[in-house]
Amino acid sequence: MVNESSKKSFIKKMVPNVIKAAVWGIITYVLVGYLPTLLFPIGFLPFGYNQLFDLFVGIAVFFAVITNLFSGTIFGYAFNIARALIMIIYFIVAFNGGIISLTMPMQEFTVSLVVDVKAFLLILVLVNLLGIGKSLLQVTGFLAKKVEAEQLNQ
Amino acid sequence: MKQAIRALAIATLILWILLIAFAITAVYSVMNLGIDFGESQFFSSNGDVVLSLPFFINNRGYYDISELNVTTHVKDYNGTLLVLSETFVPLIASGSNVETAHNISIALPDILSMGYAEFLFNDSSFELDAFVALNFAHAIPVQISMNLTIPWGAPLSNLSIEYVPPENNTLVIPISFENHSFFDIVGTMQLEVYNDMNELVTSEQRSLNVFSYGEYDEPVEIYLSIGDLSKLTGSGNFRLVFDVPMFTVERWIPYG
Numbered sequence: 001m002v003n004e005s006s007k008k009s010f011i012k013k014m015v016p017n018v019i020k021a022a023v024w025g026i027i028t029y030v031l032v033g034y035l036p037t038l039l040f041p042i043g044f045l046p047f048g049y050n051q052l053f054d055l056f057v058g059i060a061v062f063f064a065v066i067t068n069l070f071s072g073t074i075f076g077y078a079f080n081i082a083r084a085l086i087m088i089i090y091f092i093v094a095f096n097g098g099i100i101s102l103t104m105p106m107q108e109f110t111v112s113l114v115v116d117v118k119a120f121l122l123i124l125v126l127v128n129l130l131g132i133g134k135s136l137l138q139v140t141g142f143l144a145k146k147v148e149a150e151q152l153n154q
Numbered sequence: 155m156k157q158a159i160r161a162l163a164i165a166t167l168i169l170w171i172l173l174i175a176f177a178i179t180a181v182y183s184v185m186n187l188g189i190d191f192g193e194s195q196f197f198s199s200n201g202d203v204v205l206s207l208p209f210f211i212n213n214r215g216y217y218d219i220s221e222l223n224v225t226t227h228v229k230d231y232n233g234t235l236l237v238l239s240e241t242f243v244p245l246i247a248s249g250s251n252v253e254t255a256h257n258i259s260i261a262l263p264d265i266l267s268m269g270y271a272e273f274l275f276n277d278s279s280f281e282l283d284a285f286v287a288l289n290f291a292h293a294i295p296v297q298i299s300m301n302l303t304i305p306w307g308a309p310l311s312n313l314s315i316e317y318v319p320p321e322n323n324t325l326v327i328p329i330s331f332e333n334h335s336f337f338d339i340v341g342t343m344q345l346e347v348y349n350d351m352n353e354l355v356t357s358e359q360r361s362l363n364v365f366s367y368g369e370y371d372e373p374v375e376i377y378l379s380i381g382d383l384s385k386l387t388g389s390g391n392f393r394l395v396f397d398v399p400m401f402t403v404e405r406w407i408p409y410g
Binding site: 039108110113124131144 | 155156158159162163165166169170173176177178181182185293294295296297298299300301302303
């Protein structure tokens with residue numbers, strides 16, 4: 001009896017999260033994965049950057065779904081921190097540590113392109129660190145509230 | 155705590171919006187950059203050979219392009235630096251365009267003084283290393299480099315001179331060469347005949363007007379006095395001096 005009611009309350013609690021996760025997943029995919037392909041032609045990104053873009057869309061959609069699915073729990077915050085950390089690693093890898101270099105063989109010669117995006121990468125990392133800071137504060141707030149509630153119950 | 159979280163959330167959101175907006179507009183700006191290269195031209199200026207590479211940049215993007223620096227290194231087949239040229243455009247503001255040319259000026263006398271006289275007689279090639287550096291949106295330095303091989307056509311290619319024994323006191327010396335270069339050869343050619351004692355026998359000067367990719371094939375007729383005839387031997391050296399605005403070069407060719 002008790003089990004059934006806790007199951008029901010769990011489902012009741014989870015249904016809005018599932019809907020929210022699905023909606024955010026779709027919105028994130030449209031914003032991150034679909035809209036850029038409308039703005040910029042397919043094949044705009046050179047060489048291996050298409051795969052990196054797909055990976056970025058995958059990471060963004062996955063974390064949009066998972067953080068919303070677990071929103072209101074400590075896991076939601078943990079996934080937010082994980083997302084920021086993974087994004088930092090992703091950006092460092094994708095931007096090759098801030099120096100993007102491409103070699104394009106032309107008909108009679110080879111063109112090498114080096115783009116120094118260190119400043120841009122630094123800002124990206126800082127914004128993600130800011131996100132981590134925000135999540136840590138949220139976790140602290142969440143735990144403080146929980147402890148407070150437990151103490152009040154006692 | 156709540157206020158701090160809210161402030162951080164707002165700051166993060168604003169920064170993300172700015173970053174995404176910058177990324178989109180930057181990519182859009184690069185895509186709308188109109189770059190066009192004109193036809194490269196060779197011409198002579200103040201005795202130098204100038205390779206002019208005209209280019210046109212139309213900045214239709216949202217961001218300025220600053221400190222555009224085009225540098226070219228011309229090297230010989232061994233990698234020795236012959237010429238270094240630079241073109242600097244301080245700013246191509248958003249919505250403006252720039253039409254300029256990168257000139258690679260080759261002072262042939264300097265090159266010849268470096269011991270590259272063979273460039274005048276034999277076809278060869280140069281290595282051209284080009285570097286383009288610019289600052290996009292005053293924040294993103296971009297560097298483009300390329301290297302290509304430029305064929306060099308010698309202006310006095312296949313130079314040939316023959317000794318034909320004199321007949322009726324007249325020395326007829328057939329001289330021929332092909333002008334494989336992109337410039338016309340307008341100047342003079344001095345021919346001197348030396349005997350086997352390295353004594354000047356006779357000399358003759360001819361004016362030259364050989365068009366680019368043209369051929370010179372004319373015998374030089376020299377009337378020899380009895381004194382000249384007595385000095386002439388069956389072997390010796392020809393000395394050819396080519397004097398054109400772009401270079402002066404001499405060539406010793408043995409005969410007999």
